[in-house]
Structures are given as C-alpha cells and as structure tokens.
Amino acid sequence: MSLLSTETGGMIKYLWPSDVRQLPEPAEGEGDGLATTDVPKSVEEMLGWAYVGRRMDCRDRTRRYTLFYASPNTQPSGGLVRRVQVGIRTQGFVQRLNISPLGNWQGTEQTASGATQFLTIGPGNDGNFAFNAQQDALERVREFVLRLLHEEPNSRRKGGTLLFQRRVFTKFGEGISTCEMGMGDDPQGRLSRLEGKWVVKDKLAIGKLTTEGRVVRCPYISIQRGDFVEALVEVTVITAGPRRQVAFSLQQVVKLQEGKRERKRVESKVNCAPTQVIPGYKFDDDDADIGGET
Numbered sequence: 001m002s003l004l005s006t007e008t009g010g011m012i013k014y015l016w017p018s019d020v021r022q023l024p025e026p027a028e029g030e031g032d033g034l035a036t037t038d039v040p041k042s043v044e045e046m047l048g049w050a051y052v053g054r055r056m057d058c059r060d061r062t063r064r065y066t067l068f069y070a071s072p073n074t075q076p077s078g079g080l081v082r083r084v085q086v087g088i089r090t091q092g093f094v095q096r097l098n099i100s101p102l103g104n105w106q107g108t109e110q111t112a113s114g115a116t117q118f119l120t121i122g123p124g125n126d127g128n129f130a131f132n133a134q135q136d137a138l139e140r141v142r143e144f145v146l147r148l149l150h151e152e153p154n155s156r157r158k159g160g161t162l163l164f165q166r167r168v169f170t171k172f173g174e175g176i177s178t179c180e181m182g183m184g185d186d187p188q189g190r191l192s193r194l195e196g197k198w199v200v201k202d203k204l205a206i207g208k209l210t211t212e213g214r215v216v217r218c219p220y221i222s223i224q225r226g227d228f229v230e231a232l233v234e235v236t237v238i239t240a241g242p243r244r245q246v247a248f249s250l251q252q253v254v255k256l257q258e259g260k261r262e263r264k265r266v267e268s269k270v271n272c273a274p275t276q277v278i279p280g281y282k283f284d285d286d287d288a289d290i291g292g293e294t
Contacts (some may be wrong), residue, residue, distance in 0.1 A: 001232060003038045003088045004137035011038070013091060015130035016045060020228055021257045024213050026060050029063060037069055039088060039141060046144040050086055050252060059171050065237035067145060072134045072144025086253060087232050088141070095161055095202060099204055099220045099253060101185040103168045104232040112198040119231055119250055122161045135162065142246045149244050162234050164250040169194070170201040179203050205232075208255040214284040215254060226259020 002010045013022060040046045050069040058064045066087040097119045098104055105115035123131030135158050143153040170176060178199040181191060191200075208218045221227065232252035238245045 001071055001089050003089055004135050005038060005041045007041055009041050012090070012130055012133045015133055016091065017126045020127070021209060023209060023215065023254065023256060024231055039137065042145065043144045044138055046141070050144075052145060052148050053083065055085070056272060059173055060167070061175065062238055062240040063167075063236050065139075065239070067235040076129065078233075085234060087234055088138070088248070090121070090134060090138070090162065090164075090231050090233055090248075091256075092134070092231075093124035093127070093228065093259070094119065094223065094225050094229055095122045096120040096225070097223060100207065101168075101181065101200070101203060101220070104192075105190075107188075107190045107193070108196060109193060112169045112194055116165045117137070117168060117204055117250065118163060118165040119229075119253060120161050120163045121229065121231065123272065132158075138162070138248060140233065145246045146244070147236065151244050162248075164231055164248055166204060166250040168200065169198040172197050172199050176201060200219060204284075205252040206254075207252070209257075218255070219282050221254060223255055224250055224259065227255050228257040230254045230256055230258070235288070 006012060006015075016022075031140060039048065040049050040060060050067050052063050052065050055066055055070045063188040068083040070083055070087055085285050099117045099119060103115050103117035139158070146153045172194075176199060179202050181200060202221075206218055206220050208222060209215055230253075231250060232253055232254075236247045236249045238247055
C-alpha cells in the first residue's frame with residue numbers, strides 16, 4: 001500500500017485534523033510480507049518508482065493495464081524482483097455510496113456489464129487542506145500514467161469530492177474463480193439469471209477500526225454517510241474510446257471514525273471473505289465471522 005505525499009514530501013494523512021482517527025501502521029514483519037513504497041512527490045520522481053503493466057487475471061479487455069512497482073524486499077532466490085500492484089490509500093468523509101454486494105445492478109443480463117459499486121468522499125467541515133492536497137497528488141499519479149502511455153494529460157477540473165468505482169461482475173470463462181454469494185447478498189435469487197455468463201469474482205473488502213486499534217471485517221451497511229473512511233484504490237487504465245484514460249478503482253474500505261448519527265444495531269452474515277486483489281490491510285478477524293462484534 002502506498003501513501004500519498006504533498007509536493008514538499010509530507011504525508012497527506014497527517015494533514016487531517018488531529019481529532020480524526022487514523023489507521024495504525026503495520027509493525028515490521030506484519031501484514032502480507034510485501035514491501036510498501038510511498039508515492040513519490042513529483043511526476044519526474046515517479047519514473048523510477050513504477051510502470052504500467054498488464055494484469056494477467058483480468059478478462060476485461062478495456063481494463064487490463066494497471067500500475068506496478070518492483071518490490072525490493074520480495075526478491076526470490078532466482079534473482080527476479082517480484083512486481084507488486086500499486087494500491088493507493090485515500091481518505092475522506094463519505095458523501096454518497098453504494099457498496100452493497102451487487103451494487104447498482106438492475107437484475108438483468110443486459111445491465112450486468114455496467115453494474116458498479118461506488119464511494120464518493122469529501123473533505124468534511126475541516127479537512128479542505130488535506131483533501132485538496134490529496135486530489136493534487138492523485139492528479140500527479142494520473143498525469144504520470146498518461147505520460148507513460150504517450151497520451152497528453154488533459155486538464156481536469158478539480159471538484160469538491162472524489163468518486164471511486166469498481167465493477168461488480170466479471171465475464172464468465174475458463175479458469176475464472178468465483179466468490180460464493182450468501183442469502184443476504186442476493187435475497188431475491190437474481191444471480192441465477194447470469195449463470196454461465198457473468199460471475200462475482202471477488203467482493204469488496206470492507207472493515208472498521210475498533211476502539212482497541214484493530215482492523216476487523218464488517219458488513220457493508222456499517223459504512224454510512226458522514227463516516228470518515230480510508231479507501232484503498234488501484235490505478236486502472238481504460239482503453240475504451242478514442243484515447244486511453246486513467247481511473248482509480250475501489251478495492252477496500254475501512255471505517256476509521258463514525259459520523260454523528262443515531263441508528264439501530266444491525267447484524268449481517270456473509271458466507272465468504274473478499275479476495276485480496278492487491279496488497280492491503282490484513283484484517284485481525286480473517287478467521288472470524290464478518291458479522292461478529294468486536
């Protein structure tokens with residue numbers, strides 16, 4: 001996982017107000033064992049950091065390319081340096097979202113290809129400085145990737161929010177693994193309409209930071225508007241259309257601090273843990289039920 005930095009090299013996560021909770025950094029030897037590297041502060045410095053490569057497990061021809069870096073701490077005996085997919089940590093207050101297992105799918109085969117989950121985050125009341133710096137840093141990453149692809153970076157108007165999306169379904173085919181969906185994921189049994197055509201390859205990883213400082217899994221309904229979250233995103237090169245574009249695709253969401261609201265306690269059971277697409281946080285309760293209390 002990679003942290004974003006300002007143009008002067010400071011970590012953006014520390015620009016948020018002091019009363020906002022942050023994830024504890026993994027101790028040495030913990031996590032997935034892969035080396036992490038922070039995103040360089042300038043487009044020029046990124047050139048020696050990462051490169052665009054093809055994801056061998058992706059069947060979507062319009063989204064096969066992403067950003068990788070060579071991990072210096074994962075060099076096997078054969079002398080080859082293992083490449084690691086870049087995952088960028090972003091933060092903000094939830095403005096809008098649909099991270100339910102089937103997202104905005106309308107229940108038909110025709111709408112499966114366009115079904116997405118999405119998360120929109122913003123600065124909240126006091127986080128404009130940190131959020132603006134985060135937007136600028138993501139724009140530098142986008143510019144870097146476009147330059148690698150020999151595309152002219154077009155100026156993009158900076159709004160007050162960031163929108164991250166991910167596709168729900170993967171085209172069915174040989175060698176494609178699927179994630180078992182429970183009754184709570186598809187209460188109306190609509191997935192049977194897609195049998196042999198579209199599958200849910202992996203689920204969005206969702207968690208929360210407990211009062212003890214542990215990161216544990218939680219059901220999607222635990223994330224609500226107003227919550228302060230950390231979203232792990234991957235860089236996706238979109239090759240559809242007249243020119244290539246760069247998007248940031250949602251991979252994990254962790255609630256760091258709950259927004260001010262009143263709500264009833266809700267529990268949910270999910271039959272399988274999400275597949276880790278890129279290196280991310282290891283949840284403390286990976287062997288426990290996602291609906292359990294902490």
